[in-house]
Amino acid sequence: MEWITTTDIHILFGLHHLAGPHMDMFMTWFTTMINTIWLWAILAAGGLWKRQSRWVTISIIVAVFLAILVGDVAIKHVVMRIRPYLVIPDAPTLATLKYPISYSFPSGHSFFFFAGATVLFRFRRRLGMAAYGLACVVAISRMYLFMHFPSDVFTGAVLGILIGNIAWKMCGYAKNRLSY
Template sequence: MEWITTTDIHILFGLHYLAGPHMDMFMTWFTTMINTIWLWAILAAAGLWKRRSRWVTLTIIVAVILAILVGDVAIKHFVMRIRPYLVIPGAPTLDTLKYPISYSFPSGHSFFFFAGATVLFRSCRRLGIAAYGLACVVAFSRMYLFMHFPSDVLTGAVLGIIIGNIAWQICGYAKKRLSH
């Protein structure tokens, strides 16, 4: 486990060579936006409102709920990995952000966004590719801000893809059963 942590720390500081006032400002804005619950509530309501996107939206909601249960409720409290900004001496943080104190492994944001992107990809490849791009920016932001180790983010992304596919299967089965 120590070699993973050592590699993670080298990667984090390597990514931080990109730091500067403009990047810090973007990361503050971006993190604030992806953590704005009303934005996601409006997007979910809009997706549920339109008949064409209703099942995909419900599937994304199922995927995110599964990701929360698996990642935030189960794995984080089993592994109990402390966040990098709390354990790495001299870890750079931004005063403009409120840093979470929950456990680090796996990255919940990476988990949620990759789960949702997977559902979108299964529904519409072009939209899914854009969603995967957004998920990659989210994953990068978690490392840039020293909120997660790279292994937290990678695990969250892989689990998100798995859970997104599971949600797609569950909701596809439910849709078939309800249409009969």
């Protein structure tokens, strides 16, 4: 386990070579936006409102709900990994952000975004590819801000893809059953 943490720390500091005022400003804005619950509520309401996007929206909601249950409720409390900014003495943090104190493994943001991107990819490939791109930016932002180790982010992404596929299959099955 120690070699994973050592490798994670080297990657974090390597990634932080991108740091500068513009990147810090972007990461602050980006993190604030992805954590704005009303934005996601409006997008979900819009998706549920339109008939042609209703099932994809329901499937994404199911995927995110499953990701919360698996990642935040179960795995984080079993592994109990402390966040990098708390364990690395010289970890750079941004004073403009409120840093979470919950456990680090796996990255919930990576988990949620990759789960949602996977569902979207299963319904609409081009839109799904754009969503995967957004999920990658989310994953990089979590590491750049020293909120997660790279192994937290990687595991969150892999689990997100797995849960996204499960949610897509579950919702597809439910849709077919309701169609009869």
